[in-house]
Amino acid sequence: MDRKTQIVRRATELFNTHGYAHTSLEDIAKQVNLRREGIYYYFKDKSDILTEIIAAQSKALLTGLIGVVARSDLSFEERLRLAIRNHLERFNPHYLEMAVATREASSVTAKPKFRQLRTIWKAYDKALLSLIVGGQKAGAFRKDVEPKIAAFGIIGMWQWLSRWYHPEGPVAMDQVVDIFYTIATTGILNPGSGDRAVKSGRASARRKMPGMARRPRSSKPTHT
Numbered sequence: 001m002d003r004k005t006q007i008v009r010r011a012t013e014l015f016n017t018h019g020y021a022h023t024s025l026e027d028i029a030k031q032v033n034l035r036r037e038g039i040y041y042y043f044k045d046k047s048d049i050l051t052e053i054i055a056a057q058s059k060a061l062l063t064g065l066i067g068v069v070a071r072s073d074l075s076f077e078e079r080l081r082l083a084i085r086n087h088l089e090r091f092n093p094h095y096l097e098m099a100v101a102t103r104e105a106s107s108v109t110a111k112p113k114f115r116q117l118r119t120i121w122k123a124y125d126k127a128l129l130s131l132i133v134g135g136q137k138a139g140a141f142r143k144d145v146e147p148k149i150a151a152f153g154i155i156g157m158w159q160w161l162s163r164w165y166h167p168e169g170p171v172a173m174d175q176v177v178d179i180f181y182t183i184a185t186t187g188i189l190n191p192g193s194g195d196r197a198v199k200s201g202r203a204s205a206r207r208k209m210p211g212m213a214r215r216p217r218s219s220k221p222t223h224t
Contacts, residue, residue: 003034003042004042007032007049008049008052008053011028011046011049011050012097013031014027014028015050015100015104016096016099020100053097053100053101054105055117055120057098058101058117058121059120060090060094061086061090062127064090065124067086068082068083068131069127069128069131075140076134076138076141077135079131079135080131080132080181081181084154084177084180084184087158088158088161088180095166098162125152125155128151128154128155129151133147154184157180157183
């Protein structure tokens with residue numbers, strides 16, 4: 001492992017354990033047996049190290065997703081599952097880097113290099129959006145769902161993984177991929193229960209609306 005890679009790796013571990021704000025260049029330098037001044041040979045400042053971590057993971061995610069979207073030999077359902085796997089599986093071999101990238105991305109938004117990151121993230125959003133829109137046009141995905149909101153919702157679900165997932169935990173990544181795919185496609189309702197839930201929700205909403213009085217039941221005419 002060369003010295004620059006070593007700095008990035010040790011910094012990643014410190015950022016993950018103590019947080020970016022509570023990690024100093026001195027802390028990082030100690031981990032790689034350097035003086036603080038030695039870090040400046042490789043990086044301008046602490047945010048430059050964080051940008052290095054985030055950029056590497058962002059580029060890898062984008063490259064993987066673009067490859068998935070281009071798989072015209074697969075159905076849109078299969079491509080969506082692969083898109084989920086592309087994102088989530090980086091939490092296995094690159095767990096710390098992905099966790100730090102997800103949690104600390106906002107810490108470097110004011111830096112010049114952020115323009116590069118923003119370009120990558122926009123391209124990632126666009127790629128996932130194109131997958132959803134393509135699936136809607138092909139009849140694989142529902143057309144009454146706003147594709148941009150769906151894309152952002154799915155990405156948000158993926159990103160939150162950094163808050164609770166650990167490769168050595170009790171839940172295997174394959175299981176997480178299956179669960180996320182289920183939530184993104186069919187949700188968590190049992191088949192047939194959706195209509196009942198919608199009707200119940202509408203009835204509840206009518207009861208809670210002010211000024212909405214119940215209609216009197218019609219009485220059957222009496223015959224004498």
